[in-house]
Amino acid sequence: MVPILKIVGVISCSVVVCLSLSTVTQADEYRNFDRCPQIPGRQPNSVKCSEKTQQGIHTITGEILHMNSANILVIKTGGEEVLLRIDLNTQLGGQIRSGSRIEAKVNEVEGENYALSINKAQ
DSSP states (O other), X not given: OOOHHHHHHHHHHHHHHHHHHHHXXXXXXXXXXXXXXXXXXXXXXXXXXXXXXXXXXXXXXXXXXXXXXSEEEEEETTSOEEEEEOOTTOEEESOOOTTOEEEEEEEEXXXXXXXXXXXXXX
């Protein structure tokens, strides 16, 4: 007859192995995670997106007229005014303020311009 302690030991080891394998499966799912989802209203990480999904991304050069915590109003070199949405994902290169000349990578999503990165223009 097999002692109860051996049965409990085998069962507990089996549970531990199963739990550790689930972590490996989750890691594999994370590795295949799409870093550039097409979710309306969200801007993708332009560095990790393929060129196919970067179709709405363009560059704007101009001067900042006004800015607040969520928006920047820019007058483009051609004279057109553009409102850029900024959030925590926007990469800012250097200190920018009203009057600064900038170059911005912009993603247009549903008619709104989301700034992916903003740098001072040379």
